[in-house]
């Protein structure tokens with residue numbers, strides 16, 4: 289994969305432009321070189337129209353991609369090239385590894401367990417990943433190696449998050465998003481987080497910023513773990529978290545409005561009008577959108593703002609792949625002064 293050599297002071301704006309053009313390779317890390325930055329890009333003719341030097345440089349993969357590559361190289365002697373192509377990305381949550389094993393690798397389960405333990409000697413459990421089910425978005429897992437538990441403590445962004453994967457939703461891949469939002473937020477803001485789960489967003493934000501957060505969650509198990517997570521991290525938190533157990537669609541209408549609302553919306557639920565109605569300045573709304581539908585999604589948000597008598601600007605950011613051409617996205621909605 290090539291890299292684009294741009295002057296340091298232009299790096300951020302060129303990066304934004306590349307992202308808009310879908311030419312930025314988010315799997316790799318940019319690299320500083322004196323007064324220049326090498327930005328990771330996707331091979332495409334359009335890149336030459338930007339007027340910067342294109343270099344044939346292989347920039348390093350982001351750590352999570354690197355981890356995946358490590359498993360691939362450890363297994364290279366045991367699995368055929370064809371089998372390696374079927375190897376999926378996996379997650380490590382605390383001391384539990386979660387991996388999806390497709391039918392083509394059914395006969396290789398023992399090798400995959402061996403490979404994962406070699407790459408991550410601290411693992412205590414390896415589980416096979418099924419699908420997310422129901423409104424609480426709990427995954428179906430089967431343990432293929434190690435202790436019979438799905439409870440663990442995950443560390444990210446300077447906080448400890450206790451999870452029980454058999455009872456609650458948790459996605460470690462959103463670590464970067466949580467950090468991004470924590471950096472956008474300013475001390476003193478009032479933040480509302482419906483669909484809060486075991487509080488990963490709330491904890492990371494409160495760790496970095498002196499804010500007042502109200503979080504809402506319907507799953508009783510997630511709510512109880514979330515309360516324990518507040519206690520567990522109490523000394524690390526600059527901000528305060530109020531946690532409400534209940535249905536966001538019943539609780540939110542009774543709440544005041546907030547400077548910022550963050551909606552890690554469960555798939556299949558439309559909470560756009562609800563969350564927008566509670567946002568004074570910003571809404572960060574997560575959803576799953578086909579890439580051909582991103583424009584329509586953006587228009588729908590603008591239309592919802594108009595219905596509330598508000599003007600807004602919307603930036604839709606692809607956060608992760610979900611299915612071919614379908615992405616988890618975050619719409620950063622800025623509401624203009626009334």
Ligand SMILES: C[S@@+](CC[C@H](N)C(=O)[O-])C[C@H]1O[C@@H](n2cnc3c(N)ncnc32)[C@H](O)[C@@H]1O
Pocket residue numbers: 423424425457458459462482483484485486487488489504505506507510534535536537552553554555
């Ligand atoms: C996609 S998960 C996000 C959880 C958490 N924010 C995270 O990132 O780990 C959505 C969460 O919304 C919760 N949920 C689903 N329907 C809800 C509702 N009507 N009111 C409040 N929470 C709800 C689920 O239990 C789940 O924890």
